[in-house]
Amino acid sequence: MTTFFYKARNKRGEAVEGKLEAASSELVASQLLNSDIIPISIDEVAEKQDVLADLKRKLGIGRPELDDLILFCRQMYTLAKAGVPIIRAITGLAETSRNAQLVESLHRMKSDLESGRELSTAMATYPEIFSTLMVNMVKVGENTGQLDEAFVKLSQYLEMEKDTRDRVKAAMRYPTFVIIFIAIAIGIVNIFVIPAFAGVFEKFDMDLPWQTSLLINTSNFTVAYWPYILSLLIVTIIAVRSYLKTEQGRYRWDRRKLRLPLVGGLLMRATLARFTRSFAMTTRAGVPLVQALTIVARAVDNSFVSERINSMRNGIERGDSLLRTATATSLFTPLVLQMIAVGEETGAVDDLLDEVGGFYEREVDYDLKSLSSAIEPILIVAVGILVLILALGIFLPMWDLTQIAKR
Template identity: 25%
Template sequence: MANGTITFLGSSELGQKKKRHPRRKKPRMPGIKKALFLKDSSEQNTRRKGQKLKLEELAIFVNQFAVLLRSGVPLVAVLNMLVEQTENKMFHDILVEIRELVSEGMTLSQAFARYPDVFPQILISLVKAGEMGGDMAGIMLQAGLYLKKQDEIEKKIRSALVYPRFVFIFFLFILAAVIYGLVPKFKDTFSSMGAELPRITELLLSTSDLATRYFYVEAGLVVLLVLAYKQMKKNPHGRRVFDALLFRIPVFGALLLKGTVSRFCNTLRVLMDNGITFVDAIELAGETSGNVVFRQVLRQLRDDVIEGSTMAAALARQQLIPAAAVRMISTGEQAGSIVPMLQNVVELYDNEIETRINSISTVIEPVMMIGLGIIALIVILALYLPIFNLGNLSY
């Protein structure tokens, strides 16, 4: 390899070709499309099933891979160096196996395809495109930047949901402490008074008594809800309903949708920029969307484009896609610069997501304080009004 271009993939570190092992030899798949969607049906394909790598770790690995290739280091030597540097035990073992496969003559994309839970299909397709085009280093560099961008988008979306989730759990904790812990301690005191209790106190005592009496029923309902949630996500119809509801959550649903559109445009941009056809790029982008409903939209988009529709016209027929994204993509198609326009869509929604997250964080804090203040006021009035009334009567 010279200047970042791989001369042959089945070479050792000394530049000597090794013979292919008969058991490793795979039939050639004619056609670019089949090559891009390369799958491996061998038993090694499921050896690491269920073991995943964080997107951030994968992005670092791919970036290191690209830097070493561009420095003129042979492919097997690159794998040797990365094996030595990897601290993740699971990923270390996988890289050792990949190094052996490549040393025996298998291409890097074929070796990656044996571990689909570790290497996403889009990375495998980009590596295959690099092997076919002869610029592996350049492709790996773009793949690393793509994975880093995807990781940033996902972190922004997660951060938008972390604070509201924390606030909700905190409110539940406070309510549980009041209902199950604080109120029962006052019950005997109020009973010994023999006086008529204010309406707010009676309501709080009744709620606490009911919750305490049926605690095991409530705990059972919580367990059933958790199990139902997990089962719904496993069931195709249930997952579709759940994913559709995610986009309908007030405020946060719009953030999730824009984050999903941003990921899609970023994936499509990288694939098209590296010579992958528009139709194949849409299919691959659908696999990375992570949302069943959005994946259905992309399948329909792909079918419409195959039938001759423009991308913007096909997207406009889908009510899920924001109008701003449709207009920008339409402008890019008309100007013949769809890839740069996809990048503009990504930047637009990334900035909007970041701004909205900051706004939400600013608003939620005072709302949380007001909510806690209201709870505290209700509890204080309910528990201490009878004591104040009794004191007034005695006086």
Template identity: 30%
Template sequence: MTEKKISISNNDRLGLISNLSTMLSAGIPILETIDSLLEDSKGNTRKVLEALKDDLSQGKHVYHAFSRFPKVFDTVTVNIIKASEEAGTLDVTLKDVKENIKKEAEFSDRVKSALVYPIIVMVVFIALLFVMLIVVIPRISSVFTKLNMELPLPTKILIFVSDALISHTALFFTIIAVFIIGLILLYRSKKDLLITILSSLPLISHLIQDIDLTRFTRSLSLLLNAGIPITSALELTQTVVVKKNVAKAIEHAKDVVSSGKKLSQGFKDAKKIFPVIMIKITEAGERSGSLDKAVLEISEYLEYQVSNTLKALTTLLEPVMLVVVGVFVGGMMLAIIAPIYGLISQIGSRGGP
């Protein structure tokens, strides 16, 4: 595996940066720090540390080693490290990077946890559907056949699907496996396309935009705090967003700042992307000379908003999914019960006076 394809988990990345920050803050030389960390490291984390040691031994900088692993350290992190090395504040900046990785991991976990319930419901529903079609329906179908009953169309369709599934079980599961693998490969190779499709959905589009703005403002705050010029910081933050219209709005804001105007003006020009509260807080930060802190406050506010939106979506999805599952299962049960009820009615009418 080439260095550009190497990746590590958020926890491993957090542990690596945290250990580097702690040991450097304690006054331990960086090469000695790396040697100590190599003793307990393994896997891709070890490869990152070995590359870092090699580069430092050749007189290169930490940021150069980090830049060799784009899936571990994004361009924002690399440039923050570069600026801190030039300013001689690497140990302090690593603490900021550590906090950023921690917040990003927590944020990602909240997004993922919001998807857990719908996924569980879907898995249970699909499992129940298979049990009904493979186990329950064939047994009831054999009873209907023995009784030579005239079945309604929904029941015939249900039995046909059940028979087809039983006759071609291996083929069916192969198709499902190919479909899942195809989705995974599509996500890895055409991630931008999938995000574009998701972004076209009304509720999802707004949520993705808020997530983009959260990551943008958090990264911008870090870059400004590291002493990186605002135009360079705005250019770098375009890489952390996924929606093209958000990236274009950031690009426009950079052009506005480059022309000598304030960042808040760039935000005002794209009010459909940047909310009013974001513009107002930015203006306040510009007036007080603490733009980095103002942008950090914006990121915290947006993160809170995203969390609330995720909770609302989850709360909305729960009853909707239960209704959908109920309709499917209820429809299947009705297709099974209807012929039985008809048979009972016939027997009752024959036995009557």
């Protein structure tokens, strides 16, 4: 997108000027004419490129957290309900926001609003900050004159999303720390401890048990080739991350992680809770069913589930019912399908899907509480096996040395 500076006159003959981002000057002129603004001159702006800022934006460094977006939605709800003009509200939020990237985006949104663009259109320019769900909810609020209600619903949705993520992180914190410390301990033992014992064993020219030979060979390999091991690890991480950014890689990983032991079912239920909550919110706001499914498919943050939701949309476009398309996806339990059927019969699909979202969230909460207790035995067994190998590898030869010394 290129930035253009324009000078124009509105329908009252007043001179206006501003900046717009578009692919060409023709599109800028078309957009101005659609807003009843007659362009006089349109010039391309040669902006200075901040390489470091662009790199940070691509890597997601400094991106607003959910807390920032929740605060933004809450403040927009308060200001919109109080009747504060949108441009003044955006200006005030840009001065009080704590996130630099959000502040920069709000300043640019202000310029877009002053040039005649709608708030939803201005927000859509920054997809790395404002999701498709947020943009479409704001657009619905603008069209229905209920912008304040759109922002309060978004804040409630984001708060539930943050709560779920925080609980998942809290449940995974303990096993993550244990695995990291195990890896550090293995590295220290391989580099410092085992070589010291290996030197003692070599002096006596004795037959070593297989546990000790395994430890010594592993240590020698690590000490001799650690630069290559580290380089291979870095290259592997970069290659995997690059592959996961592709459409095929993201789809395969999103599908496989839902089948992981212990956490796969939890991730599936959390994703379905996000789907049902966002779908209920969009349909309750008056978004047509097909458009709501299109919006929600981009909001679930899982390519595999998104594909199934798009298949639901295609089925509804062909004339199938919501129940039949939901059954064909094989994502939902019979209980959920029964609730969808009742919702279609009574015309209260949004309310019942909200109940389904609560049902999945309660299951996620229960799974999170039992996740740590399920992972702890596995970690204890892994640590026990590691300690056993180290003990046998180090103390069995020392026992033989003791017997030699006695003789």
